Amino acid sequence: MAKELKKSFFIIDGSSVMYRAFHAVPASFTTSKGMPTNAVYGFTQTLRKILNDFKPEYVAIAFDVKGPSFRHKLMAEYKAERPPMPDLLSVQVPFIKKMVAAFNIPAVEMPAFEADDVIATLVKKCGGEGLKIAIITGDKDMYQLVDEDTVILDYLTGKEYRPPDVKEKYGVEPTQIRDLLALAGDSSDGIPGVPGIGVKTAAKLLAEYESLEGIYSNIENITKPKLKESLKVSRDTAFLSRELATLHPDVPVECGLEGLRYTGPDFHELERLLNELEFRKLIKEMVPEAPGPVEVEGADFQAVLDEEALSSLSLELSSAREAGVALVLEGEGFSASLKGLAIALNENTARHIVTIGNLSEKTVIDTLAPFLKDETKIKHTDNSKALYLWAGKFGIEVRGVGLDISLASYLINPSRPEHTVGFLGYDLLGISPEEVRDGADIRVETVAECKKATIIMKLRKILEKELEEYGLSGLYTEMELPLAKVLAGMEAFGIRVDRDKLSTLSREIEVELVSMESQIYAAAGMEFNINSPKQLSELLFEKLGLKPVKKTKTGYSTDEEVLTQLAQAHDVPRLIIGFRQLSKLKSTYVDAILALIDPSTGRIHTSFNQTVTATGRLSSSRPNLQNIPIRGEAAGRIREAFVADAGFTFLSADYSQIELRIMAHMSGDPILIDSFQKDEDIHERTAAEVFGVMPGLVTSEMRRRAKAINFGIIYGMGPWGLSTELGISMKEASEYINRYFDRYRLVKEFMDSTVAEAAVRGSTRTLFGRRRFIPELKSPVESTQRLGARLAINTPIQGSAADMIKAAMIKLWGRLGGMRSRMLLQIHDELIFEAAVEELQELKEMVKTEMEGVIVLKVPVKVNIEIGPDLNSVE
Structure with missing residues (x-):
């Protein structure tokens, strides 16, 4: 500025x-x-x-x-x-x-x-x-x-x-903006302008004739017949448009x-309003009168800069019963390196081990190994997975982890914006760590990191009490904490990627994109920036004269939904859709995966996220392996690049229709239960029930529609959603849903009672006791209430499925300890293993037994097994 x-x-x-x-x-x-x-x-x-x-x-x-x-x-x-x-x-x-x-x-x-x-x-x-x-x-x-x-x-x-x-x-002076809008119009403000004239044409006219009056005074000098005719026909509209555009x-x-004159905020009113809106973090940042970070009187914070001080800390830890451990990492996941480590001996005493420019990671881990491996020394932390992963790189198995405050916070309220020390410290204690900038003085850094470790110790008491109060202690100790160790092991091992295959695919896609560009330019009759929504909008709606489908604040939309509709009228939208899909495949998957291959292992080490989704499902990042595309030749070739080591093969174990089985169990619906007990094709059976035909007379189209109904019901889908999914009218979609509930009456009763109970309690639970708040049900906005109803229906089902596969992962990880085979990935309801060929039969039986036996439902739990040399072959 x-x-x-x-x-x-x-x-x-x-x-x-x-x-x-x-x-x-x-x-x-x-x-x-x-x-x-x-x-x-x-x-x-x-x-x-x-x-x-x-x-x-x-x-x-x-x-x-x-x-x-x-x-x-x-x-x-x-x-x-x-x-x-x-x-x-x-x-x-x-x-x-x-x-x-x-x-x-x-x-x-x-x-x-x-x-x-x-x-x-x-x-x-x-x-x-x-x-x-x-x-x-x-x-x-x-x-x-x-x-x-x-x-x-x-x-x-x-x-x-x-x-x-x-x-x-x-292309015009500010004084000519009114005339520009008079000619080109402004769709966001409903200013019509002159048909067929865009901003560029309008600017050229104004450059030559200066104003609207100048243009019409020289109308006969305009040589383009269509332009001249449009201007003549729309003269009144042009001058009206200028009046509308004139401020x-x-x-x-x-x-x-x-x-x-600005004199500053009313801090009292600002604090009151920020509290009402629950912007607690902003109070600290914006209101001087608000309580700042509390400094503990007599706090003993010291930097550990050499081996003598490190040995002294090790001696202190030998007599400590518990400690707060906060890693300071540079980078993410498997590739992260230790920048520092803060250890709180109690709520007022902490040490900050500095590795950058001082102690080496190897020296630190060797000295701390007795403490980390001792199960009787309780380690409270804010990221147990990172602690397991970091120590594991040096062959140290961390034992005795007590409370991971992030996991505990996630279980207590998965919808919290953050589960970090900073957010929880301020939200629950009114204190937070200091901000540390790169290059900060070591004393400033030591105070900040030590304070973070002591906050962990203080939060432990509050969060342990809440876990107990809400009946979540068992879920923490038996599922989330053990799972963190499993995920650290999976991340450390990673999955092999054939770099040559992906590099070849990247080059081939690049050639295909260049060819597609030429096809688009030919169909458009001009060259333009394909990746510019503004230029694409001008081409489609001004030059080609296609009818706009919907507006945004900045103009007409050119998203995929719009282009799909426009593709029926012209080739350009169809070609653009294909170009965008292939371009995204290259940038988001092919090139991104290539960049993330670890040079020392030749493998991808994705990061599994335990505290992101409100339902309890895991997600992954760097890269997101849960979103690898399935359909299409290029997608198949991406999956083929994920390969098993020599002497190993991939084994995929996938829960079959697990969410529908959970719905059958939770609702107790006799038709659903009967169908699963007989191992019928559930979608064929639903089609027979909804369309009133014998199972043998169900057509493929009936089955397709029944499948959409089955999965739509789980997600609380209404007539509008189903009509969009199937491409049918709202009336027809409503009839399908009504017929479904006529036959599956207990499903309807379950859904209604689940929403009603969530509205009263303010939350809903899975079969394993996982809780999710549904504040949307109390919203004054009707659309938000409907969202809350969908969440209340889906969360117990999707969350129970997530809990099932987590429980299975923990059991299987324990049994894999003495084997060469290893568990690599979790993708929704599927586990991917790299199986040693000689252990394949044993692994198949073990995986099927553990996954199917993790919980007893009113219907059989079924797991499908696939074997293959790459991910595409087990899909």
Whole structure:
């Protein structure tokens, strides 16, 4: 940001920033009562950034007012196609305005006028006398206000749009923006413009004829017949469009410049509001009066910089009964190296072992090995998997892990935004570790890391009590903690990848993409940036004249759903879909996997995430092996690159229709139970029940629809979802669902009672006792309540399936101890093993026995086994 704008007048387009925040921050941001807060959070952070980065002397925020403006009198259809404000945003608007008030920023709005007109009025009334004005907005029409003293500011990048920048961006001067919009229109604001004229054509016309009047005065000089005819036919529309695009700077608002001087927030009101919204972390960052990190009086924090100090710590640990251990790692997962290690001997005493530039990892692990291996020395930590993995690289098996605060927090409330020491320390204790920047003084780093270790010791008491109180202690000690050790072992071993196969595939896809580009250009009749949504939109809807399907804030959408519909009318959308799919396959999978092959092992060492999904399912990253594509030739070749070592083969063990079996067990529905007990084709049986035919008369189409119904029911899918899935009408989808519930009545009763119970208790549980809060059921927004109902139905089923495979993994890992075979991956309901050829039969029997016997249901649990040399062959 230029220094001359540091003391200036900042005018914020509140409506524009509000929408931008709503779409930028995940919808998962809610209060414990289920009220959405993502837009408020994003808006608050935006205000913070603007005020902190630019320190303006004067500030105002302009908002649109609900209801028609004077432009609706000019054109009744003005903004008629713009979708209504989403319910999840509208309920946040009052809190956004409260936040503006808490910041002590004047909010300016006026009935019958838009925020853009209010901003134009503020610029006119308050400008002059050398005052620099910066406007924060995403609207194109605002560029007409730009001059030597007024800029449009992109606050994220600090980019200022002055007159030359406007000319570079749109090809016209700021004074010509109204005429540009008169010709090209603005779909987001419902300004029609002249059909067939886009921004580039409009800019060329204005470069030659200067204004709308100039163009029509020289209409006979325009040589392109179609362009001339379109301009002639749409003359009235063009001038109307300019009137709609013209900002009116005479809104009757009272706003003297001195009344807009920024004096800082009302910290008392800001703290109250942040508490109400449950933005507890922001209180610490934004409110000076809020309690900061608590320093423990008499704390004994020391750095361990040499072998003598390390030996002294080892001696202290020999007499300690328990300790808090916090690793400081550089990198992630298997490739991470130790940067430091903090050990708390009690809540006030901790040591910080410094490895970078001081002690070597080998020296540290050798000295600490007796402590780490001693089962009677209880180690509390914030990441037991990382501790197992790091020590395991040196051949040390860590024993005696007590409480992993992240795993405990995850079990107590899986929907917490974070399960880190920083978040939990502040949320539960009102304290948090200090921020440590790269290159910080060693004393600062020592205090920060030691404090982190002591916070672990303090959190242990609270979290252990909550685990016991909520009946989750058994799930922690028997499932999540043992599983962390299993996952560390799986990550350490990894899975082999044939680099040559993937490199060849990458080159072949690149050639195919170049060929597809040529096909797209030929079909389009021009070259353009295929990866630019803006250029693609101009091509499809302006040059090719295809009918737009849906709008976004920035224009017409070109997402896959839209392109699929448009593909019926033209080849370009169809070709673009194929290009995008192949391009994503190359970048997200082929090239990403190649980059992640460990040079020392030739294997991929994915990171399994235990505390991410609210249902209890595992996820993986670097790379995400749970999302490796299945369909298509290229996808098959990616999977073929994952190969077993010589003398080994892959064994895949997959739970068969486990979620439907769990539904049968939990609902007690006699038809579902009967079908599974007879080992029938469940989808064929459902088709027979729903369509009223004998099983032998079920067609493949009936079975396909029944399969969608079966799995849709588990996820709480309604008529709209099923109609979209099957490509049928809402009425037909409703009839299918009604017929299903007529036959499977106990399934319906189970779903209704599960939702009702979750609404009363505020949570739901799996067969193993895992709990998930469902605050969405208490939301004032109907769409959020419906989401809550779907979560309440699906979580016990999907969560129970996740618990089953976790329990099986722990049992199988224990039995694999004396064998050469090893467990490599967990992908949804499937386990992948690398089986020594001589142990194959034994492993098959062992895996099937353990997986099928992990829990007794009212229906048989069935596991399918596949054998093959690569992942594609066992799919």
